Amino acid sequence: xxxxxxPAPKRFNANDDWPKPGATAGALxxxxxxxxxxxxxxxxADAYDxxxxxxxxxxxxxxxxxxxxxxxxxxxxxxxxxxxxDIKSWQNKLxxxxxxxxxxxxxxxxxxxxxxxxxSETPRM
Numbered sequence: 001x002x003x004x005x006x007p008a009p010k011r012f013n014a015n016d017d018w019p020k021p022g023a024t025a026g027a028l029x030x031x032x033x034x035x036x037x038x039x040x041x042x043x044x045a046d047a048y049d050x051x052x053x054x055x056x057x058x059x060x061x062x063x064x065x066x067x068x069x070x071x072x073x074x075x076x077x078x079x080x081x082x083x084x085x086d087i088k089s090w091q092n093k094l095x096x097x098x099x100x101x102x103x104x105x106x107x108x109x110x111x112x113x114x115x116x117x118x119x120s121e122t123p124r125m
Contacts, residue, residue, distance in 0.1 A: 003099040005052070009045040009109030012037045019115040035115040044109040048102060055098045062091050 019035050068074055069084045 003095055006103045006106040008048050009041055011042055011045045034118055036118045038112055038116045040112055041109050044105055048105045051101050
């Protein structure tokens, strides 16, 4: 069973639209100076990329192991079928784990507000 990877978090883009003034903002308030891009989203995008890279390494290793195990030159006996089934089971578990980890990161990034109010504690970009 194979799962499609969920969408990666969208990093800050210089062409991103600034937030529109809300109902609470006064007509003379400069909203663009009071809001900044949420740096947590870029952190989640980095985490997504790192996790995906590591999971790709594991997936490649299991695929190579599976192809070696199914090769007729590797096993003479019926015991090889048991190892092939175990490897396939690990591949399925890794697919589920990959989907869950990447989904958690992706969903967290979409739950966060893209723009946050700039305060004295907010890191500047």
